[in-house]
Amino acid sequence: MERRKVGILGATGMVGQRFIQLLSNHPWFEIAWLAASDRSAGKAYGEACKWKLDTPLPKHIAAMTVQPNVPEGCTGELPKIIFAALDADIARELEPKFAAAGCAVISNSSAFRMAADVPLVVPEVNADHLALINAQSWRKQRGGYIVTNPNCSAIGLVLALKPLEERFGIEGLFVSTMQAVSGAGYPGVPSLDILGNVVPFIKNEEEKMQEEVGKLLGKVDGSSIKMLDAKVSAHCNRVAVEDGHTECVSVKLRKKATREEILAAWREFAPLSGQHLPTAPDQPVEYDDAVDRPQPRLDRMRGRGMTATVGRLRECSLLDWKFVVLSHNTIRGAAGAALLNAEVLARTGQLNKLGVPVNTEAKLQAVMA
Numbered sequence: 137m138e139r140r141k142v143g144i145l146g147a148t149g150m151v152g153q154r155f156i157q158l159l160s161n162h163p164w165f166e167i168a169w170l171a172a173s174d175r176s177a178g179k180a181y182g183e184a185c186k187w188k189l190d191t192p193l194p195k196h197i198a199a200m201t202v203q204p205n206v207p208e209g210c211t212g213e214l215p216k217i218i219f220a221a222l223d224a225d226i227a228r229e230l231e232p233k234f235a236a237a238g239c240a241v242i243s244n245s246s247a248f249r250m251a252a253d254v255p256l257v258v259p260e261v262n263a264d265h266l267a268l269i270n271a272q273s274w275r276k277q278r279g280g281y282i283v284t285n286p287n288c289s290a291i292g293l294v295l296a297l298k299p300l301e302e303r304f305g306i307e308g309l310f311v312s313t314m315q316a317v318s319g320a321g322y323p324g325v326p327s328l329d330i331l332g333n334v335v336p337f338i339k340n341e342e343e344k345m346q347e348e349v350g351k352l353l354g355k356v357d358g359s360s361i362k363m364l365d366a367k368v369s370a371h372c373n374r375v376a377v378e379d380g381h382t383e384c385v386s387v388k389l390r391k392k393a394t395r396e397e398i399l400a401a402w403r404e405f406a407p408l409s410g411q412h413l414p415t416a417p418d419q420p421v422e423y424d425d426a427v428d429r430p431q432p433r434l435d436r437m438r439g440r441g442m443t444a445t446v447g448r449l450r451e452c453s454l455l456d457w458k459f460v461v462l463s464h465n466t467i468r469g470a471a472g473a474a475l476l477n478a479e480v481l482a483r484t485g486q487l488n489k490l491g492v493p494v495n496t497e498a499k500l501q502a503v504m505a
């Protein structure tokens with residue numbers, strides 16, 4: 137099968153590099169275009185980027201020229217599938233330009249996550265929300281659209297919560313995070329601030345987690361999302377860990393559940409099985425019953441970085457149950473999340489009619505039974 141050509145906006149950053157790593161041998165997609173800021177445009181990628189990952193930068197990618205960050209600046213044909221890894225302010229300006237040019241913009245940034253007609257999606261949790269793209273004006277005019285994935289801490293959290301919400305309902309939750317430094321991009325948090333230290337503040341993070349969980353676990357209601365009716369309180373902290381966000385969660389359920397019932401809900405959670413999506417892990421949520429797991433260094437690469445590891449399930453004297461969840465912030469929490477969204481869009485035919493006006497009848501068949 138011929139691979140579809142894709143582009144990466146923000147290709148030189150921490151998430152952009154993960155996109156390159158995950159796309160390098162992807163069976164469905166091939167990198168054909170890379171863009172970053174004006175500082176990088178015109179340079180060879182290998183010169184513009186400080187490669188920080190532990191696999192080598194592929195030679196053919198290092199030799200590619202970084203393009204200007206506008207659709208019309210492309211030498212040759214602009215790929216119609218754009219993975220975007222831009223800071224929110226820049227994304228707010230640039231992503232609509234690419235959607236208006238008929239591209240599927242598969243975004244990591246928070247800029248449009250809470251917009252009423254923009255899907256905020258983790259495929260195992262709410263793939264049916266992708267139907268919202270049909271309400272976007274870019275879709276009607278030239279076929280383009282924006283799809284987003286959540287904040288990296290919200291992703292691990294909702295993977296653990298979705299099986300509980302489905303079976304028991306969630307009334308409220310309290311979560312406290314320990315977030316890796318790679319979450320702040322490169323160069324990110326100064327070493328003198330973080331070494332031997334914990335910083336109990338990440339700008340806007342608690343607000344984003346709280347509101348995104350409501351949308352992710354919400355229900356499609358016509359052409360909008362009815363938010364989950366639950367109270368969410370988040371504390372977010374930066375810790376001296378390279379990759380992997382750890383979260384301590386206490387949850388109040390609507391229906392009482394035993395420990396065995398909760399473990400079964402996680403174990404049996406396999407909404408994408410049978411879809412054969414290259415980036416989907418066999419087990420999206422894995423429980424480890426060792427007393428001292430999950431740990432970022434030991435567990436972040438489970439399921440090739442796409443599995444959320446849960447552990448330490450025990451009764452909570454304030455709410456009902458408490459547990460710990462860990463997920464890789466730049467794979468499951470960013471580039472891998474966007475890639476999985478693109479794979480679902482490919483499977484459901486939503487990457488076919490880009491660059492042409494689209495009849496807005498919802499064609500998407502939800503991939504979840």
Ligand SMILES: NC(=O)C1=CN([C@@H]2O[C@H](COP(=O)(O)OP(=O)(O)OC[C@H]3O[C@@H](n4cnc5c(N)ncnc54)[C@H](OP(=O)(O)O)[C@@H]3O)[C@@H](O)[C@H]2O)C=CC1
Nearest residue numbers: 146148149150151172173176221222223245288319321322
């Ligand atoms: N790191 C993480 O764990 C996660 C990050 N995200 C989100 O993903 C996005 C990217 O984050 P991250 O990779 O960490 O950030 P980085 O700071 O590491 O990278 C930013 C990227 O944006 C590019 N850029 C900056 N200005 C412009 C511009 N005007 N036009 C085009 N490109 C520009 C940079 O290019 P240049 O090199 O030329 O400056 C670089 O490629 C952010 O919205 C972030 O919040 C989401 C989930 C997790």
Ligand SMILES: N[C@@H](CC(=O)OP(=O)(O)O)C(=O)O
Nearest residue numbers: 244246287288315319320344
């Ligand atoms: N702020 C997160 C990463 C991130 O970029 O989040 P968002 O995509 O919501 O801006 C962290 O520091 O770990």
